[in-house]
Amino acid sequence: MDLINRLPQEIITEILMRLPYIFHKSLKQVCRAWRDMVRNSSFYDRRIDSGLSQKFICLLHRTGLTMYDPVRGFWHRSPPLPIGFKLAFSTRLVCWRRKLVFIGLKRYNRETRSILVYDFCFNRWHVGTEMPEMQLIKRFVCCASPQGTVYVAGDRLAAVYDINTDEWELLPPMPRPTGLASVSFTGGKFYVFDLQNDEVQNFDPNTGLWTPTDNISGIQHKENVLYAFGKLFVFGGQEITEHDLENGNSRQVISFREVILSKPGSAAVWCDRIVFAGVCYHSNGSSHRVLYMLKANAGVSERLIAINPAAEFRQTNVLSVTTVEL
Structure with missing residues (x-):
């Protein structure tokens, strides 16, 4: 440890950036300086820019969350949910940067639309604000945008959740109710692939309007x-x-x-x-x-x-x- 600390800080950073993610939790326990370094989002940004990062597949199933590294072939079990929270059949998972957002959880065995956010930098959970006016929707779909928002759609309702501010905003109702659907955020617009009505609708955040675009019959x-x-x-x-x-x-x-x-x-x-x-x-x-x-x-x-x-x-x-x- 003394030998490493004699090295220039930039060299220490370069060495630690090359360690696989599974060792990062141990790095935080070595000393305060290393803990603060690994907790800083710029540490992971540098890993990505240098081509040293790992991209995991996150699988959410009824027994919890499992992560898989296809390059190394390693499986990694993530921390359990906080006490009182349970997964439901409708629970969905999206990611933005180093945060996983769990939407539609049970809380104390009560059907809710609770939100949990897991921050990989700090290895901690944050309880978010529940979805407004969407508690009665049995099935919904969601996706994340590059701006740190999560778009959710179900039936005719749609809403957007800001991960940074922990705030929800209801969007204008969709022109038609949706049954089975898939969603995507691309080109600055929120797309809903309506499998019930065989069409694609998109929402433009700049204009606040829904527009039908394609037929998928x-x-x-x-x-x-x-x-x-x-x-x-x-x-x-x-x-x-x-x-x-x-x-x-x-x-x-x-x-x-x-x-x-x-x-x-x-x-x-x-x-x-x-x-x-x-x-x-x-x-x-x-x-x-x-x-x-x-x-x-x-x-x-x-x-x-x-x-x-x-x-x-x-x-x-x-x-x-x-x-x-x-």
Whole structure:
């Protein structure tokens, strides 16, 4: 320790930045200077800028939250929820920078729309303000924006949560009620892929208006969809398909002979790949949980990678998937 402390501070920082994230909690216990360094968000910004960061897949399931590092092949169990909070079937998970936002939790066995925010820099939980006027919605979807806000939609209601100020703002009602849906924030707009009415609606925060944009009536198996890399990916039936909503082109990315991807599932973007977690059924009636990584523009033999899941993941359905870079 004395030898390290004799080094210039910049050299110490460079050394600590190269340690995997799983050791960061131990670094905070060495001394106050190292604790303050690792707690500072600029430490993780430098890791990202230097190409030293790790991007984890976060899987939310009924027994908790599990993180996976695809590069190193390591599984990591995250801290348990604070006392009094429990996951519900409708609980969803999104990420912004080094914070995970849990939406729609149970609190003391009471159905609520409670919010929990976990900060990886400080390794601590924050109880957020409950969603306003959306407690009666049974199913909702959400996504994060680059500005640190979380957009939530369900039925005809929509709201936006500011992670930094812990404040909610109700948005104007959507033109039509939504049933099954997927959402995305891209190009400065909040998109709702309405699978009940076969259309896409977008909300512009600058104008405060909803606008219908595309028709998706020709797409089948729309229970599991993800908008990524400018395309709409659909996981269902015995295939994974890719749809370009601008020109109407569609193509099959992966075809399964016997396995049928079931609903519900969850998908997210990890680097240049798509992560999908769900359940597969075989023709003999058996089923198993799956975790796939998809690279749509790769060769056929490299498009799909099956990840061997952790033990706790094999026993329960995944509620939500997101990614975090640390």
